[in-house]
Amino acid sequence: MNKSLWSATSSDVRDKRLEKDLDVDILIIGGGITGLSIGYNLIGSGKKVCIVEANKVGSGVSAKTTGKLTYLQGHYRDIYKRYGTYVAKKYYQSQKEAIEMVKRIVLENKIDCNLEKSTSYLYSSGESDKEELQKEEEILRKIGASNIGREDNLPDGEKYTGVLRGNNTYVFHPLKYLYSLKKILIKNKIAIYENSRVISMEQKENYYICKCERALIKAKKVVVASHYPYFLKPFFMPLKVTLEKSYVCAYLTKSYDFDAISIDKKGSSMRFYKDKNQYKIFLCGGWNIALEGDIKKKFKKVQSEIGNYQYIWSNIDIMTGDYLPFMGKISDNLFLATGYNTWGMTNGTLAGKVISDMLLDRSSIYEMIFDPRRRIYSKWLEAMGSSVYSLVGEALYHKKKWYDGKVVFSKIKGKDVAIYIDNVGKRHIVYSKCPHLKCNLVFNEMELTWDCPCHGSRFDIDGYCIEGPSNLDISCKIEPN
Numbered sequence: 001m002n003k004s005l006w007s008a009t010s011s012d013v014r015d016k017r018l019e020k021d022l023d024v025d026i027l028i029i030g031g032g033i034t035g036l037s038i039g040y041n042l043i044g045s046g047k048k049v050c051i052v053e054a055n056k057v058g059s060g061v062s063a064k065t066t067g068k069l070t071y072l073q074g075h076y077r078d079i080y081k082r083y084g085t086y087v088a089k090k091y092y093q094s095q096k097e098a099i100e101m102v103k104r105i106v107l108e109n110k111i112d113c114n115l116e117k118s119t120s121y122l123y124s125s126g127e128s129d130k131e132e133l134q135k136e137e138e139i140l141r142k143i144g145a146s147n148i149g150r151e152d153n154l155p156d157g158e159k160y161t162g163v164l165r166g167n168n169t170y171v172f173h174p175l176k177y178l179y180s181l182k183k184i185l186i187k188n189k190i191a192i193y194e195n196s197r198v199i200s201m202e203q204k205e206n207y208y209i210c211k212c213e214r215a216l217i218k219a220k221k222v223v224v225a226s227h228y229p230y231f232l233k234p235f236f237m238p239l240k241v242t243l244e245k246s247y248v249c250a251y252l253t254k255s256y257d258f259d260a261i262s263i264d265k266k267g268s269s270m271r272f273y274k275d276k277n278q279y280k281i282f283l284c285g286g287w288n289i290a291l292e293g294d295i296k297k298k299f300k301k302v303q304s305e306i307g308n309y310q311y312i313w314s315n316i317d318i319m320t321g322d323y324l325p326f327m328g329k330i331s332d333n334l335f336l337a338t339g340y341n342t343w344g345m346t347n348g349t350l351a352g353k354v355i356s357d358m359l360l361d362r363s364s365i366y367e368m369i370f371d372p373r374r375r376i377y378s379k380w381l382e383a384m385g386s387s388v389y390s391l392v393g394e395a396l397y398h399k400k401k402w403y404d405g406k407v408v409f410s411k412i413k414g415k416d417v418a419i420y421i422d423n424v425g426k427r428h429i430v431y432s433k434c435p436h437l438k439c440n441l442v443f444n445e446m447e448l449t450w451d452c453p454c455h456g457s458r459f460d461i462d463g464y465c466i467e468g469p470s471n472l473d474i475s476c477k478i479e480p481n
């Protein structure tokens with residue numbers, strides 16, 4: 001699979017796998033920015049806390065972000081339209097708080113994660129976008145954003161129809177940050193188990209039993225920080241969200257100390273990163289994964305727009321419909337933090353505080369507005385439509401023969417399988433339906449993965465699950481006749 005710039009420029013040793021049964025006060029499922037931030041806020045709480053991670057800490061969506069820590073996110077007018085000034089203002093404050101939290105954690109622990117001060121820009125390209133930018137600015141001013149102002153162009157000289165500036169934002173290396181958090185947690189007796197996927201969870205009287213591949217965990221409270229929950233009930237996630245995919249690439253260029261996003265929802269985003277080399281990190285996309293279509297074509301399009309690049313990768317995030325995250329309780333002693341609408345560096349950090357406060361029976365000012373049980377009807381239709389489309393569309397994709405003869409679909413004992421034939425002629429056989437909700441998988445020829453167009457699960461060519469919600473592999477050991 002194509003590596004992100006972050007994975008290529010940081011390293012960490014794989015930690016131990018869970019082999020023995022455990023009894024804990026708090027179990028956190030998932031070792032991305034959400035899980036580790038919650039763990040960090042539980043240091044010194046006196047609770048027995050454990051984090052289980054299906055693969056490696058930071059191997060999920062957090063490894064493929066663009067690593068901007070900004071409040072200038074381009075959707076305050078949407079939040080305002082739905083919920084009014086109070087909620088829009090609270091969201092703005094929450095993002096600024098999250099930036100301060102990261103700064104504090106980095107400073108207090110002397111973390112080397114290339115945290116750099118930046119200036120964020122929101123820009124419009126066309127005339128209608130210009131009006132949207134104007135509306136966004138009005139709302140930002142209404143909710144008291146004091147650090148914003150207008151510019152004629154971006155600092156690299158690029159001209160747009162409108163440019164809004166936001167001061168006091170940051171960028172960092174997300175994986176260096178996460179690997180350091182991991183070390184701090186372990187040093188402070190928060191147990192972390194890698195290669196330990198939670199397969200199922202059962203609620204007993206006043207505790208949960210979570211089954212991992214080799215052991216059981218009994219936990220009084222459970223936090224699901226696995227990005228997309230691997231279970232359907234109690235939250236019925238597929239009815240509440242859609243998934244958006246973007247392609248990111250990093251190429252050598254002169255470095256600047258700003259980051260920028262376009263105001264249109266399907267737009268682009270950029271930042272710079274400096275170590276021995278200077279990179280521009282450019283993101284384009286915002287495709288609903290159900291409607292994405294031919295992955296190879298999308299990749300090629302990005303390649304042709306960008307030219308020579310050092311790294312290229314894709315990433316998926318969860319969109320909630322009202323642009324507010326899900327953070328809080330979903331049932332007795334069961335908590336969820338996800339749905340960050342592509343702003344999880346700030347929101348995952350914030351979840352650390354909000355969820356840990358709730359776990360420790362402290363109140364949080366964000367508990368109400370980010371309550372995952374709130375009703376967002378508008379998303380239901382879109383989410384249902386996306387799932388149905390991807391189920392039907394997938395049957396067509398298979399027929400379209402996008403795969404240049406490198407993938408063959410067949411059946412073994414009545415089960416659908418797919419065979420990928422690699423460059424040296426080796427056959428890799430997998431079951432071709434996602435174990436999560438049985439959607440037909442699409443072969444991603446560019447990253448050599450099997451991707452679920454319904455809910456974003458991903459598997460390597462030998463069927464090992466590298467991204468949920470699936471909690472099972474699709475490896476098939478039987479050769480078809």
Ligand SMILES: Cc1cc2nc3c(=O)[nH]c(=O)nc-3n(C[C@H](O)[C@H](O)[C@H](O)COP(=O)(O)OP(=O)(O)OC[C@H]3O[C@@H](n4cnc5c(N)ncnc54)[C@H](O)[C@@H]3O)c2cc1C
Pocket residue numbers: 029030031032033034035052053054055056057058059060061062063064065066067068069070196197198199225226227230244245246247248283314315316317337338340341342343344345346347348466467468469471
């Ligand atoms: C292209 C792109 C660019 C982005 N850029 C930015 C940005 O600049 N700034 C910003 O603020 N946000 C950005 N985001 C959003 C941000 O990256 C995500 O919202 C955030 O990383 C989500 O973190 P997480 O911890 O919830 O999920 P993850 O990082 O995916 O962590 C979840 C972990 O749970 C594990 N897991 C899953 N299932 C199980 C299981 N059954 N048992 C045990 N473990 C399990 C996974 O292996 C994974 O490691 C971007 C998103 C995209 C798509």
